Amino acid sequence: MTTSGGGDFPASLLLVGAGRMGSALLQGWLKLGLEPARVHVLDPAPSPEVQAFCAARGVKLSAPAMPPEVLVLAIKPQTLAGAAPALAALTAPTTLVISIVAGKTLKTLAEHLPSAGAFVRAMPNLPAAIGAGITGAVADPAVTPAQRQKAQALLAAVGRVEWLGEEDLIDAVTAVSGSGPAYVFYLAECLAEAGVAQGLPPTVAEQLARATIEGAGALLAALPEATAAKLRADVTSPGGTTEAALAELTGGDALRELIGRAVAAARRRAQQLSG
Ligand SMILES: NC(=O)c1ccc[n+]([C@@H]2O[C@H](COP(=O)([O-])OP(=O)(O)OC[C@H]3O[C@@H](n4cnc5c(N)ncnc54)[C@H](OP(=O)(O)O)[C@@H]3O)[C@@H](O)[C@H]2O)c1
Numbered sequence: 001m002t003t004s005g006g007g008d009f010p011a012s013l014l015l016v017g018a019g020r021m022g023s024a025l026l027q028g029w030l031k032l033g034l035e036p037a038r039v040h041v042l043d044p045a046p047s048p049e050v051q052a053f054c055a056a057r058g059v060k061l062s063a064p065a066m067p068p069e070v071l072v073l074a075i076k077p078q079t080l081a082g083a084a085p086a087l088a089a090l091t092a093p094t095t096l097v098i099s100i101v102a103g104k105t106l107k108t109l110a111e112h113l114p115s116a117g118a119f120v121r122a123m124p125n126l127p128a129a130i131g132a133g134i135t136g137a138v139a140d141p142a143v144t145p146a147q148r149q150k151a152q153a154l155l156a157a158v159g160r161v162e163w164l165g166e167e168d169l170i171d172a173v174t175a176v177s178g179s180g181p182a183y184v185f186y187l188a189e190c191l192a193e194a195g196v197a198q199g200l201p202p203t204v205a206e207q208l209a210r211a212t213i214e215g216a217g218a219l220l221a222a223l224p225e226a227t228a229a230k231l232r233a234d235v236t237s238p239g240g241t242t243e244a245a246l247a248e249l250t251g252g253d254a255l256r257e258l259i260g261r262a263v264a265a266a267r268r269r270a271q272q273l274s275g
Pocket residue numbers: 016017018019020021022042043044045046074075076077079082083100101102123124125126178
């Protein structure tokens with residue numbers, strides 16, 4: 001499912017937390033046509049950039065007088081308990097809460113905001129900051145099809161959205177795409193270091209590694225019907241240089257097993273941190 005634009009946006013929206021992720025969402029919504037007059041933003045100390053953006057676009061930096069149709073929760077997990085009583089007073093049974101707060105379960109959210117009617121728990125990732133994120137989301141049974149469509153439109157403003165059938169899978173999403181950008185950054189580091197070991201000047205090696213990852217990612221995006229395995233096979237000539245490198249990476253399935261262990265470790269940690 002992809003975003004269907006301004007038509008699916010809620011009539012009233014409260015964003016709680018205008019930090020990195022909250023401001024990326026806000027910018028994405030307005031870019032896609034959400035009317036600024038429908039939005040309130042709550043943040044105890046909004047940055048000068050957020051203040052300037054809200055002033056320029058006519059977004060109110062204050063609590064709404066009426067419970068919003070949708071409340072998007074984008075605060076840090078450790079601040080939820082302290083913020084909840086004030087937020088609970090701003091919600092009603094007609095309010096859908098969309099939380100991107102890491103590790104906070106649907107049950108915990110409902111305990112903190114008992115007056116809200118329905119909850120969506122979502123896990124975006126860092127590239128959301130440039131509109132290129134991917135979010136895993138799960139809805140509680142009280143979420144209506146219309147509310148789900150609104151959640152889809154709001155989350156899709158910063159990238160793609162994958163809906164999950166079970167809440168437990170959010171920890172696996174965290175392990176793959178939530179933490180995933182760091183794995184790719186590490187690959188860029190390793191590739192650059194390997195280039196230096198082969199005699200390249202460090203700045204050249206870094207540019208080569210960086211541009212290679214950017215380009216490979218852009219190709220994956222440009223050819224959505226081709227699997228990563230096919231793209232790899234297409235550039236691997238028998239007896240060639242790529243094959244020589246891949247024999248080292250895949251020998252005994254070394255890299256596959258290592259990534260499997262890394263993702264499993266991230267999922268275990270996400271399970272330990274959630275509550
Ligand atoms: N960044 C990511 O890549 C990413 C990815 C997935 C999920 N998430 C989740 O998204 C959430 C936000 O992350 P972030 O990186 O955007 O954090 P952040 O930059 O620290 O933003 C959180 C914002 O919420 C504000 N805040 C604190 N208490 C508040 C309250 N009672 N009412 C309203 N606003 C309040 C903070 O203000 P102060 O700074 O003044 O405290 C800050 O501006 C976290 O739960 C995180 O786990 C983030």
